[in-house]
Amino acid sequence: MSAVISAETTGLEAPPPRRRGIPGTAVLRQTHGLQRGILIVGLFMIMVFVLVAVLAPLIAPYGFNDDRAHGVIFGTQQAPSAAHWFGTTVGGQDVLARVMFGARTALEVIVLAVALSLLVGVPLGLVSGYIGGRLDRVLVLITDALYAFPSLLLAIVVSIMITGGRSTPLGGILAAAISITVVFVPQYFRVVRNAAVAVRHEPYVDSARITGATPTRIMFKHVLPNVSQTIPVLATLNASEAILTLAGLGFLGFGIEPSAAAEWGYDLKKALSDATNGIWWTGMFPGLAIVLVVLGVTLVGESLNDVLNPLLRTRGGGATTADEAEVAGLDPDGSLLDPEVAGLGADGKPLGPDGDGLDPGDAGPGAAEEPA
Amino acid sequence: MAVRILPRSPLLRYLAVRLALIIPTVLILVTVVFFFMRVVGDPITAALGGRLSPDQLAARRAAAGFDRPILNQYLEYLGRLLHGDFGTALTDRRQISEVLVTNGAATLELTVWALIVAFAVGVPLGRLAARHRDRLGDVSIRVFAILVYAAPVFFLGLLLKLLFSSTLGWLPASGRAAPAVALELQNVTPRTNIMIVDAILYGDTGNIVDVLRHAIMPALALGLLTAGVFIRLIRINLLETMRADYVMAARARGVSEAKVVRKHAFRNALVPIVTVMGMQIAMMLGGAILTETTFEWQGLGYMLTHYLLARDFVAVQGIVTAIAVVVAVTSFLIDIINALVDPRVRY
Numbered sequence: 001m002s003a004v005i006s007a008e009t010t011g012l013e014a015p016p017p018r019r020r021g022i023p024g025t026a027v028l029r030q031t032h033g034l035q036r037g038i039l040i041v042g043l044f045m046i047m048v049f050v051l052v053a054v055l056a057p058l059i060a061p062y063g064f065n066d067d068r069a070h071g072v073i074f075g076t077q078q079a080p081s082a083a084h085w086f087g088t089t090v091g092g093q094d095v096l097a098r099v100m101f102g103a104r105t106a107l108e109v110i111v112l113a114v115a116l117s118l119l120v121g122v123p124l125g126l127v128s129g130y131i132g133g134r135l136d137r138v139l140v141l142i143t144d145a146l147y148a149f150p151s152l153l154l155a156i157v158v159s160i161m162i163t164g165g166r167s168t169p170l171g172g173i174l175a176a177a178i179s180i181t182v183v184f185v186p187q188y189f190r191v192v193r194n195a196a197v198a199v200r201h202e203p204y205v206d207s208a209r210i211t212g213a214t215p216t217r218i219m220f221k222h223v224l225p226n227v228s229q230t231i232p233v234l235a236t237l238n239a240s241e242a243i244l245t246l247a248g249l250g251f252l253g254f255g256i257e258p259s260a261a262a263e264w265g266y267d268l269k270k271a272l273s274d275a276t277n278g279i280w281w282t283g284m285f286p287g288l289a290i291v292l293v294v295l296g297v298t299l300v301g302e303s304l305n306d307v308l309n310p311l312l313r314t315r316g317g318g319a320t321t322a323d324e325a326e327v328a329g330l331d332p333d334g335s336l337l338d339p340e341v342a343g344l345g346a347d348g349k350p351l352g353p354d355g356d357g358l359d360p361g362d363a364g365p366g367a368a369e370e371p372a
Numbered sequence: 373m374a375v376r377i378l379p380r381s382p383l384l385r386y387l388a389v390r391l392a393l394i395i396p397t398v399l400i401l402v403t404v405v406f407f408f409m410r411v412v413g414d415p416i417t418a419a420l421g422g423r424l425s426p427d428q429l430a431a432r433r434a435a436a437g438f439d440r441p442i443l444n445q446y447l448e449y450l451g452r453l454l455h456g457d458f459g460t461a462l463t464d465r466r467q468i469s470e471v472l473v474t475n476g477a478a479t480l481e482l483t484v485w486a487l488i489v490a491f492a493v494g495v496p497l498g499r500l501a502a503r504h505r506d507r508l509g510d511v512s513i514r515v516f517a518i519l520v521y522a523a524p525v526f527f528l529g530l531l532l533k534l535l536f537s538s539t540l541g542w543l544p545a546s547g548r549a550a551p552a553v554a555l556e557l558q559n560v561t562p563r564t565n566i567m568i569v570d571a572i573l574y575g576d577t578g579n580i581v582d583v584l585r586h587a588i589m590p591a592l593a594l595g596l597l598t599a600g601v602f603i604r605l606i607r608i609n610l611l612e613t614m615r616a617d618y619v620m621a622a623r624a625r626g627v628s629e630a631k632v633v634r635k636h637a638f639r640n641a642l643v644p645i646v647t648v649m650g651m652q653i654a655m656m657l658g659g660a661i662l663t664e665t666t667f668e669w670q671g672l673g674y675m676l677t678h679y680l681l682a683r684d685f686v687a688v689q690g691i692v693t694a695i696a697v698v699v700a701v702t703s704f705l706i707d708i709i710n711a712l713v714d715p716r717v718r719y
Contacts, residue, residue, distance in 0.1 A: 141396055141397075141400065142400055144397070145396070145397045145400040145401050145404075145700075146400075146401075146404070148397065148654060148699055148700060148703055149401060149654065149696055149699060150654045150655065150657045150658035150661075150695065150699065151654075151658060152658040152661060152662070153657075153658060153661070153692055153695060156676075156680065156688075156692075157404075157405055157408050157409060157692060158408060160408070160409055160680075160685065160688070161408040161409065161411045240522070244524055247524050247526075248524065248526075248658075248662055251524070251526050251662060251665065252661070252662070252665060252677050252680065253677070253680070253681055254680060265524075265526075268524075268526055268527060268530060269526075269665075271530065272526075272530060272533075272666065275530045275533045275534050275537075275538060275545075276533060276537065276538055276545045276546075277538065278534070278538040278539065280534050283527070283530045283534075284531075284534075287523070287524070287527035287530060287531070290522075290523070290524055290527060291519070291522045291523045291527065294521075294522035294523075295518065295519070295522040298518060298521065298522060299518075
């Protein structure tokens, strides 16, 4: 929420209001009924995921690579029991422990990947959109080409580049995160760049230029706050894609070394042959873990999308009519499942410069009613 | 100045510009893939290092030309690509172009089956959700759409295997055909490598049924993923067109609600699907890699995994490059279709 307020007010050259209370509660307060329920469910799922990830060494019954405790071997492919709630794998490890430590791996990779793509994609988009010219055209061409490429393949190629196809100390979590980063950078680049192009000639940018502000200052102080509304949504939706990409890499045997960390995708790959023999527990639990985390993150992302775009509020903010929303190029439906409103394509990826997505110039929060 | 050589008609000009844009797109992808894969070193050492002596490795490197400046190699690689020569796999000595044709047919078959599933599931469910907006039917269909998005294809595939193969025993767990059938189908001329076509050409009903039974689970796993996207699209677009003036006009004339949806709104709601199809192709090819590995479906994705694990980067590079070209060309074709179908497309 505070992002919306500050985005609107800095446009008027007023100091941004100070953030009060826990971040996120403001967003929560703006929701109603079903939407609030969905947001809470999503937040709860993420909270459980983060807690398990952080506390894994404390709450997991065994280490992720242990095949014995106190000198007693677990045995391979044991059905779920009191000693092993989720059973044991083909390698004789405890499935529950691997699922818990897998959460840790996933969290590390998500945080790294999203942070890295923000760090690279946002400044690149700002510079490209604000400065424009030949640099802009070349960057757009390159990122468009990368964007069109199947993201998993791109991640594989980058992963090869980093690790040389063999396991190195670097080859673990950082390599996976960088591989995923390369997939996401074009997305941030496109969103930020298109928004920057739209506000480049707004009066407040011109006036800043006249007063002699440096391009760097203009970009980060004047342009960035006005183009950043969609970034939280994109980052959230990307987080869910990061989990799927990480699992995909692991499933193809191209992720993190199994002895270095537990990874859900790798466990699912190992569980494939078990499934043919009717052993369900080795694959079911890591798979469910992926589904639940992606589900939680997606629910939060889509709720954020609705809330941070005041035009879409169906209840509470009655000032917006469908016509106004249509003028702004938005789907007036206000549907929970419509990512297109944040300048994102239907698959959660941002639309291209020629896509008919959100034009931040006229659909920013300033165009809507007062945020409550 | 460049405008002069372009056609007058805006549509033709749009198509010309779009066609011209394919070249840099493909070139960028080929370049990125080439240099990314070479940063780590030469493919011979990667694939055979440790198995051959340093002298042998050096000899192989020299024979393959990997010891020369990287720029020369890159330009030569581009030149060979222009002639359709993707090189030879290091590990099994197969021609990459032959891999692309043979295994590409399998991927094509899988993608088509999956698209059929996606349309068959996504379109009716999307319509249903739009008609019952915000009621139980709508909510459950939307939850279903999120769930199939949240589940990785290989997990969905694993669940399908557990249910239909190992528990119920109805469907074969993997492969494209039973070994005996696959052997028989090798004798079909002309052999297309598209199993269902080969089976029909062979003309034995038992074979056709066997091929179909093998296709069900992979098609479901990959198709449902796309169906989730279709549901959301159809629903949103249908809701939007249902508000359009011409729909209201039809209602005012007393046209029945079912007919309004079917005749007036639905067709217009399909237009954006075509647009998204372009993006879906890339997503489906990514999904196909995982689906093929899950069901041992010997397509490009399966071969890619195989070569990845063998660290045969010449083969990997060839397959990845080919997929990049396919993606660029398909998105061009989709753009053309879109420009022809939708008069609102801006050139």
